[in-house]
Amino acid sequence: MKVALTFDTEFPGRPTLPGVEDRILASLDAAGVEATFFLQGRWTRANPETARRIVEAGHSVGNHSNYHAPMNGLDDELLRHDIRKAEGTIQSVTGVDPRPLFRCPFGAGQDDQRVLAALEELGYRHVGWDVDPRDWEEDRTAEELERLVPDGVLEDGNDKTVLLHAWPLATAEALPMILNALGAESVQFVAPGKI
Ligand SMILES: [Zn+2]
Numbered sequence: 001m002k003v004a005l006t007f008d009t010e011f012p013g014r015p016t017l018p019g020v021e022d023r024i025l026a027s028l029d030a031a032g033v034e035a036t037f038f039l040q041g042r043w044t045r046a047n048p049e050t051a052r053r054i055v056e057a058g059h060s061v062g063n064h065s066n067y068h069a070p071m072n073g074l075d076d077e078l079l080r081h082d083i084r085k086a087e088g089t090i091q092s093v094t095g096v097d098p099r100p101l102f103r104c105p106f107g108a109g110q111d112d113q114r115v116l117a118a119l120e121e122l123g124y125r126h127v128g129w130d131v132d133p134r135d136w137e138e139d140r141t142a143e144e145l146e147r148l149v150p151d152g153v154l155e156d157g158n159d160k161t162v163l164l165h166a167w168p169l170a171t172a173e174a175l176p177m178i179l180n181a182l183g184a185e186s187v188q189f190v191a192p193g194k195i
Contacts, residue, residue: 004161007035008064011043027176039054040105062192067082132152
């Protein structure tokens with residue numbers, strides 16, 4: 001089966017520890033796994049070195065909006081401005097065009113025809129997910145993630161896109177075990193466009 005591991009990078013609503021993204025990159029590198037990172041524009045401007053390391057490590061990048069606002073709450077003009085602003089930042093910082101991958105913050109707008117039409121007009125398609133272990137929850141532990149991610153991926157034998165975030169410490173702590181568990185099941189890691 002095929003699995004697309006995706007990590008959203010963004011400014012969370014609470015303080016985070018530095019270096020978590022690098023720990024995630026090191027675990028992916030050690031396992032020889034390529035993932036996809038959805039970069040928020042503001043985060044990319046604040047963390048240009050980390051954004052470049054993600055690209056240099058061979059991972060794919062997508063657009064996770066500029067302000068990380070619910071896209072269905074933005075008017076037509078703001079919606080396009082936000083998508084383009086993030087795209088310009090990601091291109092200038094990393095040298096990579098994030099099109100055609102876009103992920104709505106909070107998934108808000110992924111079923112909204114107005115949002116989807118704007119994305120299509122700008123060269124994007126929305127990338128959702130099949131497995132969401134809610135790694136952003138404050139009390140989520142690494143042990144829980146080590147169980148929830150493989151259980152969700154292996155639930156029914158279908159290909160899966162997994163939603164993770166690049167900043168929770170529990171995600172960084174759990175990732176080596178998650179990669180081990182999925183590797184033992186002969187999972188093939190692919191970009192989300194391949195699912
Ligand atoms: Zn997000």
